[in-house]
Amino acid sequence: MASDYLHRATPVMPAIGDLMANGKLTKSMVDGLEPKPSDYVQWCGQLPGFGVRVRPSGSKSFIVQYRIGGRNSPTRKVTVGTYGKLTVEQAREAAKAILAKAELGEDVAGDRAKRRAELNVAQLCDEYLAEGCDRKKDSTIATDKGRIERHIKPLLGRKRVSEVTRGDVEKFMRDVAKGATATDEKTGKFGRAIVTGGKGTATRTVRLLGGIFTYAVDRGYIETNPRLGVKVYADGKGERFLSASEIEKLGETLRLAETDGLPWQFNEGAKSKHRPVNAENQREKLCPHAIAAIRLLLLTGCRAGEILNLMWKDIDFDRGFINLPDSKTGSKPVLIGAPALQILASLERKADNPYVIVGSKPKEPRSDLKRPWKRVTTHAGLPDLRLHDLRHSYASIGAASGMGLTIVGKLLGHASPATTARYSHFADDPLRRASDNIAGQIAAALGGSKAGAEIIPIAGKAGSNG
Template identity: 25%
Template sequence: MPTKTFTPAFMATGLVCPAGMKKIEYGVDGDPGLFVECRASQKSVPTWYLRLKNEKGTNIYKKLGTIKDLSLTQAQKLAKMLRAEHASAAKQGDAAAAAPAEMTLDVFVRDHVNPHNAMRKRSHGRDLQLYHRIGPKFGHLKLTEIRRREVQVFHNELVQVDKLAPASADHHIVYLKRILNLAQQWEFLEKNVLAKVPLMKVDNKVERYLSAEETQRLVAVLTTDLAYGASYALLFLLSTGARLNEALQAKWEQVDLENAIWRIPASNSKSKKSRAVPLNDSAMWVLSQLWTKGKHDYLFVNEATNKPWVTLTRAWYRLRAKAGIENLRVHDLRHSFASFLANAGQSLLLIQQLLGHADPRTTLRYAHLSGEKLKEAANEASVIVRPSGSKAA
């Protein structure tokens, strides 16, 4: 890079790109790093740049403006200011790099993890609850002082002393692992020492489905006991397989009655992806019964308060008892919807799409429900004993 004395005459006539070159850079004599780039294009205007070094020792470039925007004096003042800011940022970076060794878990969670999760996790409130037990035990320790053995002892004590269910104890360890994962991701730690801490992995998944007889009793109650309108929301869940939060946040603007489609926006979806739910005849019947059409933004509104439903727990307990059904959660209406599809012979791929599962493995829980249909299909290939009513090829 040729270095020039930027006299008024040179700036007026000398800032040109020589013939045969695509561009050239002219350094400012006495001001290292400050230069003007000139390009061969006739439309191009010579432009001021400042060259700096990053923390890795490689060059980075700051575009300051064209020579029409900045005089030499203005460019030098701006370059001086940017150098000072760059130096300050480098010092802060050095301090931040040294800080992790001294930072406690409490400080890291308060200043880094919580602000990060608050913007990204729906379960952030649950994380804060988990930390009520984690903090008193490990919060005073530096990130580099947390040891696998002490965490495993804490894990066992949650079950043996605090009398938590094994799955609840696992939640605490999973969250603590995630905290240190973030510390590693953000280069506060070289490795997560808790990565291989085993969980108790108790199989506590509840598989509860409505039987055909229970379904009849429940539907009979939900279509006749219409107090405050909660029954319609529950019928809608049973008819669509939607999640409770998706249904309670549903708005009329999301429903295409003509094409029988309900579009769930990404903001209301667990997967954070929008999806279209086809509305069957039962779901369309529910929508035809709602008083909120043309009067309210939301589909399901408590008639007593004129506000959208936030929870259906109390109404559900009353209606469930009236139908003579025990140990059935609101979420089990979603499971039951999937079981209706599986027992009708629908494929797991179709069930996955209707339920909006991001991971097909989640849908596999319903595979056993279609066992009889699979057996019927397999019998079609029976070569020795043919199923009754079948004909040999």
């Protein structure tokens, strides 16, 4: 009987040495656990199968691990609760109850998974946001929430998780692309949220949906991810790269904006009483901090949020670095050139504001560059240019200069070489150089070489018929 009893439920035990070293889980022990780059579990040395999982974010949750059917059976894990909401002792008592049920043949983890499979998609999304986003940045989570509330819940929210098929996901993608979830809703007293849908939104939302279903698979709620095999639309990022002449136009406009000012742009139908009367007042100088931000974006390749949230304390003028504590890819130092350092050195500092690009409120940065950017691009004749295209242009110039994609990727802070690979067509191509050299030789022989071209003599004696 004893052997059968142990065969039905076996707590998953760490090594004996680990148990002895760990000791009993206590409040002081749990408080002292520091986060690491990946998840880890601190097991209790007194109650086998009971532990606390520590995530990279610093969050801690109690778990129970056991097997049903003997040591060759797959492990089962049950999350007891979050530390802070439960004390160590409360979690220990709950763990004992779960292990007792397991010894009697009751699979608590399996039962939970079956119940969770009956969740609808809206409930799964809520759980994912609460428990499955530990490694995401706050800004990314905010974007996910928007896509969930505006697209996923309206179209799939009531459907049972276990009932969602690949065909449902494909239809969802088509519906979002066609604008089925498009809205124009009022937010607050003056704001509006305009949701248009489209193929780009559909692709990004389906990828998020796939991540949510991956979470469901990992938790055992479903066996397969219905997003698998769904072909999404091309991203259609429409990357724009400035030519040398366009950079000159942009530079001329920025200089005019900070000196004489840009001509007023009157909206059609606007009341004339709001327009300046005197000709000398019909120009507008833009904020020097906004102009500096635009120049820095082009000169550094940084993202707009990285420049807008840059603080003076994060600039190392001596070594030519800016230290970004919270970029898209985490904290990182960014090497910047002398022109960017000169802009930073000449920019006025506000005594009550620690940010480089100050906003209208004390101690806060400027929130965005939408208005000055529109004024600048309209005057420069570049209405289709986006702020992020300045980053693309920085990268394309670096790639075309023969620096190598590895160097360009490091300057941009790309976490993966695949991200930089999009600029490979700008790279200094040996075939291009060979083509230019051959054409140069032929042009020289024809007497039609252009000034400044690299001319390499054709092999063989001059005047030879070959």
